[in-house]
Amino acid sequence: SQKIEQNSEALNIQEGKTATLTCNYTNYSPAYLQWYRQDPGRGPVFLLLIRENEKEKRKERLKVTFDTTLKQSLFHITASQPADSATYLCAVYTGGFKTIFGAGTRLFVKA
Amino acid sequence: DTEVTQTPKHLVMGMTNKKSLKCEQHMGHRAMYWYKQKAKKPPELMFVYSYEKLSINESVPSRFSPECPNSSLLNLHLHALQPEDSALYLCASSHPGGQGVDGELFFGEGSRLTVL
Numbered sequence: 001s002q003k004i005e006q007n008s009e010a011l012n013i014q015e016g017k018t019a020t021l022t023c024n025y026t027n028y029s030p031a032y033l034q035w036y037r038q039d040p041g042r043g044p045v046f047l048l049l050i051r052e053n054e055k056e057k058r059k060e061r062l063k064v065t066f067d068t069t070l071k072q073s074l075f076h077i078t079a080s081q082p083a084d085s086a087t088y089l090c091a092v093y094t095g096g097f098k099t100i101f102g103a104g105t106r107l108f109v110k111a
Numbered sequence: 112d113t114e115v116t117q118t119p120k121h122l123v124m125g126m127t128n129k130k131s132l133k134c135e136q137h138m139g140h141r142a143m144y145w146y147k148q149k150a151k152k153p154p155e156l157m158f159v160y161s162y163e164k165l166s167i168n169e170s171v172p173s174r175f176s177p178e179c180p181n182s183s184l185l186n187l188h189l190h191a192l193q194p195e196d197s198a199l200y201l202c203a204s205s206h207p208g209g210q211g212v213d214g215e216l217f218f219g220e221g222s223r224l225t226v227l
Binding site: 004034036041042043044045046049089091096097098099100101102103104 | 115142144151152153154155156159161166167199201203207214215216217218219220221223
C-alpha cells in the first residue's frame with residue numbers, strides 16, 4: 001500500500017541547535033515533494049518544494065534533501081528558535097491534482 | 112495572513128441540519144480543493160475542482176456536496192452529518208499545470224466543524 005511516514009514522536013531540541021525531520025514514502029514515484037508548517041488549529045503553510053531531479057534545496061534557515069532511491073526526504077532547520085515550534089508535514093505529489101500528506105512531526109524548541 | 116478565506120471559522124450543527132462552508136480566493140488560481148483533517152492526522156483529500164469542474168471525488172459520502180460557482184469561490188454543503196464528521200475542513204487553491212497541480216497548495220485557516 002502507499003504510505004508516507006513521519007516520526008510520530010515529538011522532537012524536542014534546544015534553541016540554536018539544528019532540527020532534522022524525516023519523511024519516508026513507499027509505493028510512490030513523486031515528481032516533487034513538499035514541506036508545510038502547521039500551527040494548532042490553523043491551515044498548513046507551504047515552506048519548500050523539491051523536485052525529483054534536485055538533491056537539495058535551501059531557503060534561509062531551512063534545507064530539504066530528496067533521495068528518490070531511498071524514497072526519503074530530510075528537512076533541516078538550522079539555528080532553531082522557539083518560534084519554529086509547530087507541526088511539520090511532508091507532502092507527496094502523486095499526479096493528477098493529488099497531494100498526499102504525512103501525519104507530521106511535532107517540533108518543540110526550548111529556549 | 113492567508114490569501115484563502117474560509118467562513119465560518121467555527122460551526123456547530125445537529126445531525127438534521129443543513130449548513131455550508133465557504134471558501135474564497137483572489138489569486139487567480141484555477142484549482143481548488145477540500146481537505147478534511149482530524150486531530151493528529153494528516154489532511155485527507157476530499158474533492159478537487161479544476162477550472163470550475165469537479166476533477167476528483169475521493170469517494171466522499173453524499174452528505175457532503177461540493178459546489179464551485181465561479182473561479183474564486185468554493186462551497187461545501189453539509190446535510191445529515193454524523194458526529195464522526197467533526198473535523199477541521201480545509202480549503203486550498205493552486206495553479207493547475209498541464210496535468211495537475213503546479214507547485215504549492217495555498218490553504219485557508221480552516222472551518223472547525225462540530226456535529227452533535
